Amino acid sequence: MGIKATPRSTPAAARSRTPRSIHASGHRTGLFADCPDLIGTPFSYAREEEIYGEGEEAEFVYRVVEGAVRSHKVLSDGRRQITGFHLAGSLFGFEQGEVHWHTAEALSDTRVLIFQRRPIERAATRSAEVACQLWSMATANLRDAQDLTLLLGRRSAQERLAAFLIEVDGRFGRTGTFALPMTRRDIADYLGLTIETVSRTFSQLEEEGALRRAGGRQITLHRARLRHVVET
């Protein structure tokens, strides 16, 4: 659970690098787009590498440039709940307060932009616009978290997986065909299931013609039928 790969380099090292300007693509919110003085430092993480851990001081925030990241919490006995996946363009690690209250790990080799949290928070205390963007971001995350709450509290395995696949499809541009960036274990820990149940549910959905699998990760959705599974 959460195998740690050897870090290529440390955030401290990243901080000492010369920042280069790059423009982020596909961001969900416009935050930082209109803050030309906030330049992120490019950085990379290997597959399964930890980006930050729960309880660590929250010095940086991150934007995914390429790859994917998961945020999760673990109980002492190892049970894990993933609270979100961050794909290209999305910002994560912005958890107000002095410490991170999640652990973040790279799903695959991932490039990010790193920003120092302090200057952004200081900017927020001066600029209502920045603060409103942070508010807006927190609100979007809140809505996602509450949707997940409904999913976990009241939906069956089929409904959970179907809703999840529709969500991922949406993030990949609603093409209906994509490669899942996460393992069955990640999906299980996001949906509050076991890998076996996830696997069986994939099989059921495939039997019902709601999707087709190719090589485990590659998926083609039959969106109408999937949406029918989710209803509401």
Add this chain to the structure above:
Amino acid sequence: MGIKATPRSTPAAARSRTPRSIHASGHRTGLFADCPDLIGTPFSYAREEEIYGEGEEAEFVYRVVEGAVRSHKVLSDGRRQITGFHLAGSLFGFEQGEVHWHTAEALSDTRVLIFQRRPIERAATRSAEVACQLWSMATANLRDAQDLTLLLGRRSAQERLAAFLIEVDGRFGRTGTFALPMTRRDIADYLGLTIETVSRTFSQLEEEGALRRAGGRQITLHRARLRHVVET
């Protein structure tokens, strides 16, 4: 599920009332405490009365003065997930965007202060301080939602109920003795269980000496044992 009592009066009527200044007690965040120009209008709701519905235009936000409120979402087939309880002092209904994405109902006869959302949002675009408070509030709600996510995704019935009772005790001042303001159905719909399972779990916890019941709602906790059930 969500029986609607006859409203005593409507929010529209509240809007036309003369605002009276009162000071809110026991608020979780200081929001509005230092905004003397933002005066709330007192208003009341009867037990089980709907305060606002999902999809309605979000014209007001609310602070509980006395009583308790639940926020929830429902699926088309009636399955319900309560996403939060709001006790005296807490602010709710502030769900950025034009419409509410929850339904809110009074658990018992409840007094609130109503604030118009528009002026607050306008204030936020002008004052970084106000915007930061809104951000901070959203962040606190986000943390709660993600804790609930872990609870629903990965914990057993006993752990859920124990964690819930500790949480409620905390909100009532950590006395260890209190009357639950909500029914078993509400608890079940918050914890993603059925009323029968909640009831049986109460019985188990009582057998194990982790709490004592008196008349259904009145509870005395054995905090050490309850905490032991939750661990982590």
Add this chain to the structure above:
DNA sequence: CGTCCAATTGAGCCACGTCAACCGCTGTGG
């Protein structure tokens, strides 16, 4: 071609859900 690990599949079990009976309090009407 062999190794490794993700994924699938099967068999059996159990925590929690379902269905149903019953209890006890409260309010109401005779």
Add this chain to the structure above:
DNA sequence: CCACAGCGGTTGACGTGGCTCAATTGGACG
């Protein structure tokens, strides 16, 4: 003052969706 209806809560019997344990398959890579 009692009878009774209504409702929240508890308990029992039984069903089942998802979990556990275990074996097998399949794809990626050396």
